[in-house]
Amino acid sequence: MDERKRDSMVAYLRRRMADVGIELDDLAAAIAEDEIKQKAARYRSATGDTWSGDGEMPQWLKQAISAGQSMEHFAVERPAPAMTETRPKADWSRDPFAGSRLAAVRRSDRHL
Known part of the structure; x- marks a missing residue:
């Protein structure tokens, strides 16, 4: 904008x-x-209804479970902890093919 x-x-x-x-x-x-x-929400519906898991189960979740859906389907995913990069970084500064046709092989150029 x-x-x-x-x-x-x-x-x-x-x-x-x-x-x-x-x-x-x-x-x-x-x-x-x-x-x-x-x-605080542990469960969320497709329409945005939430439930923290405390107290009585809300009607939307009761209905979904009675219809055969599992509670895990509505579980709010927690963000995974950030993983650190364990693979060493490549040093491309001395690449003998840099700038040449070999450095830019297109997918269609590859033969399996």
């Missing part, structure tokens, strides 16, 4: 927020609350 469109959108949103009495602090609090809810 270019800068003019962005500025125009920001101005429009500020006017609309002023029209209905929404302050920036209200918006920031709502966003923070949504982020907390999303982080």
Whole structure:
């Protein structure tokens, strides 16, 4: 999005927020609350319904399980810890074929 469109959108949103009495602090609090809810969710439906796993199971999940779906299907995947690169980096600075036709072999040029 270019800068003019962005500025125009920001101005429009500020006017609309002023029209209905929404302050920036209200918006920031709502966003923070949504982020907390999303982080706490252990199960999520395709429509965005969530459940933390605490308390009574929600109706949407009960219905899905009774229809034959597993709970694991709705489990929110946690991001895997970052894996470090264990393979050594290649040093291409002394590549004798750099810049030649051999350095840029296309898939169609390969013969299996």
